[in-house]
Amino acid sequence: MTMKRRSFLKGAAATGAIVATGFPHIWNKNMDLARAADGEIKVGVLFSLTGTTGIIEESLNKATLLAIEEINDAGGINGMRLVPIVEDPASDPATFAEKARKLVVGDKCVSVFGSYTSASRKAVLPVFERRDNLYWYPTLYEGRECSKNVIYTGAVPNQQQNEFIPWLVQNFGKKFYLIGSNYIYPKEENNYCKKMLESLGGEVVNEEYVPLGHSEFSSVINKIRSSEPNVIFSTVVGDSVVALHRQYRAAGLDPQKMPMASLTTSENEVAAMGGEAAAGHFTSAPYFMVHDSPENERFVAAYKRRWGDDKVTHFVSEPSYFQVHLFKQAVEQLAPSDITPPTIREAVKGQELMAPQGRIRVDPESLHTWLWPKIAMARADGQFEVLTSSSDWLLPEPYAAYPGQSCTEAGLVQK
Amino acid sequence: MDFFIQQLMTGLSIGSILLLVALGLAIIYGSMGVINMAHGEFVMLGAYGAWAMNAYFGLGLLASLAFVFVGVGAFGFAVERGVIRFLYRRPLDTILATWGIGVMLQQAVRLFAGGELRYVEMPSLLSGTVSVFGVIVPGYRVFIFLFVAALFLVTWFLMFRTSFGTRLRAVVQDRQTAMCFGVNADRVYSLTFAYGAGLAGLAGALVAPLKSVSPEMGGAYVVDAFFVVVLGGVQSLFGTVASAALLGQMSGSLAYLANDTIAKALVLLAIIVLIRFRPQGLFATKVRS
Structure with a gap:
């Protein structure tokens, strides 16, 4: 428990340092190609912590951070640590777009986990499509979207x-x-x-x-x-x-x-x-907190241990959690010098994982996920x-x- | 016929909730002319008061009503003494100041009580249904209707049958002259504001079991309350009742015939048209300005 908190604090401090130093990328331009430099992989976490949907999105933020901590505690991805860069887009689609641009262009994240509402997903979509980056979207939604820059881990109609x-x-x-x-x-x-x-x-x-x-x-x-x-x-x-x-x-x-x-x-x-x-x-x-599986038991216990006994997990926080592990599984297959959004997308296609709800699979065609209703x-x-x-x-x-x-x-x- | 009575009851119920929320504003805006943008947040404070009474002291909704009324009233008193009284002759500044107070209250509640939706339990005594003229009506809605009727009578009595009410009306009609006759206008205003705030608090506590309790809930109520008061005619208590009843029946029946989205739009349109041809509202009282 204390160990976990410490490593999280370290991660948070690293995040702070990155933000505070401003634009270090001006002078290390040549290192851009290898985004996993220094044994670290930067990922964005883009859920509102304030504003109208702040409460529900905060639980998604917590599930995402829990998964990142679990991965780091277990030795990272091929020895590389995940560094989460957390931004608060304040339930406002325009701010979502602005923060997404910051994470993708400024921080050079190889993927961003985020969004609850469709409005916010639509707002960040152009950023990810123009830069050919990857957005991991955990919410059930209305369907009718087909972007090769979004991994959809929630249910469609x-x-x-x-x-x-x-x-x-x-x-x-x-x-x-x-x-x-x-x-x-x-x-x-x-x-x-x-x-x-x-x-x-x-x-x-x-x-x-x-x-x-x-x-x-x-x-x-x-x-x-x-x-x-x-x-x-x-x-x-x-x-x-x-x-x-x-x-x-x-x-x-x-x-x-x-x-x-x-x-x-x-x-x-x-x-x-x-x-x-x-x-x-x-x-x-596809998911309820009471679902009976060893994976879910572990997830619920870890979530409560990390964020408090009175907290609940639900059908959007579960994909928020497993999609980070899905990310890990995909990146594990790549050479450290080859970790870029397009290679991650190729690696995640057809990837399977034992999630709390059951064994899930990313559809190689639509980048949506096979789930267990x-x-x-x-x-x-x-x-x-x-x-x-x-x-x-x-x-x-x-x-x-x-x-x-x-x-x-x-x-x-x-x- | 059943359908007609059912709809009539629904309209009465919606109207009674509107009146409940607007009564406090009718006092504050109607009598004192203070445009209190924080009215919705007073309603919200009342709802959180009922929640806190239950969460921390185990009190049921009915038992907590008195505490909520006194608590939110005292808060209103403090707001009047601390802010509003400096702004009586500056209506624009009053709007800004009360808006600011509203925003601060929202954030304070978010900080202290958390931002998640809260839950106020309906008294089990009232959670059943009753049959009125052969149609099924939720017991709790009947209770709200009766409670509001009583609250209105008390308010009317206070305004028109007590010496406090006489003094308030004197100050409203002509502050200088009233003061010449020895009326303490400051005190009358503070108490009136406190009473209006207390009423808003009661409204929040009473609607909580039917709706949801969140820091942002005040926004919808303040808009409704202003509609009712402006349409009814500022300074007319009976106008407020009439307009709440009218708006209740209108939104109820339009929502039945079409849907709630269209009902909302049509009701707004009707208010605009009415105000255009009768800017003083349905009922107007003559006041020396």
Whole structure:
């Protein structure tokens, strides 16, 4: 424990020194080619520590740093230490772009781990594409992106819904009420959901979007009451999730008859709304904190030891953690003089790893990740109960809702 | 018919929450003319007060209401004595100063209580549903409705049936003359501001179990509160009630007929149109300026 903290402090001090000395690269220009000079590999860590999404992104930052410390404590990568350069983009997409440029151009990081929102990922994308650098993105997202400069380790719609929707139809019925926050992610998820329902003979009784941060759901609940769906399919995010669940419960609706099925409710949201408001509702994701595997046991224990006993791990912090180990596995295969973003990208293709959720694999075509979808029910104690686990890892299809389009090594292909 | 009553109830519930949040502002802005941009943060303080009472002293929501009212009220008193009273004749500076206080409060809460969403438990007594005219209504919303009605009556009584209220109205109508008659205008203002802040605190504590508690929650409430007060007519308590009821019914039924995004836009549009043709708001009281 103390050993770990010390090595982390050393890392942090090194980071500080790099920032403080300004532009040492002016005079050692010739060393640029070997980015792993001096037995160190610099990587950027770009999660907001302040601002609106600061709380959730801080947990991603912590999971990333934990993995980096673990790698360094175990002797680094082929004897080279990972040096994390942590920046705070303050939940602001423009700042994300600026900090990304600093990490890629100024600090010459070979990879950056970062982002929670799609808006921030879109903002940094041009930086990574222009410099042909690599961005590691841990969040589940709406798909429809195909960049050879991003490694996507979170789920795309088909990985959360392929098993979830049929399961819901079978257990509760065919009438779905779609409710989401008013932005791109819920709309894309609902597009895919509608396609799935169509093929299953399901019915959408209503599809509606509330403003981000909305907290008054009385009218929505009246509409739900009068349209009597079997399932409320929710992609509401942030504070609104909390308000929706609380008001659902206050209205006396029964999760056993008309459950909410969510793609966005994790252990974090459950803690914020109180276990009894969450109990009986369902979430589909590749990872839950209670998942039973030796890798997860180790991850949860290490996370709590490092950051505090009351901390939870969730379906975005888990990829934040394993993607650093994935990075290590790829870089291990490279000669120290050959560690550059394009060589790392080539090395990570097809790479497999025992993650807390199960064995995952980076798809060589799309650079998205093969994951293990699970369906879980929230319990009153704030944790989930995993009900079904997929029998095999599932191919990521970022363009699943758009027939004829697919993400390949050559980029987006239209058939 | 059921549907109609259901919607009516929903509108009343939304309206009662609006009134709850706006009542404190109606006092502070309406009577004193202070544009208090930190009103939302007073609401937020109330919500955190209820959370802290539970987390540190094990008090339930209902038991903590009195403490929240007194606590946030005392804080309001300090703000008035420390900042606002120097700025009574400088409305622009007041906006800036109270905005600054709001930002500081947000960050202070973030530092001391953490930035994650907090959780205030609904009293188990009120977490069931009741049947009103044959439709199912959440018990807690009925409670809020009754509580707000009582709060309004108390406020009305305070303003129009006590000597404090008489003095306040005298100061509002003509400060100099009131002072000539021996009214301590400073004291009246401090207490009024404290009362308004206390009401905001109560609002925060009461909405907490239905919504989420975070350092940024005040932003949405301050906007709603200003809508209600401006539409109702500054300085008119009954105007505030009428406008809260109107806005509640409008947003409730529009959200039912279309969706919440459209409802929000249409309600805003309606307010703009109304203010355009009736700048003094729905109800106006004549005051010597």
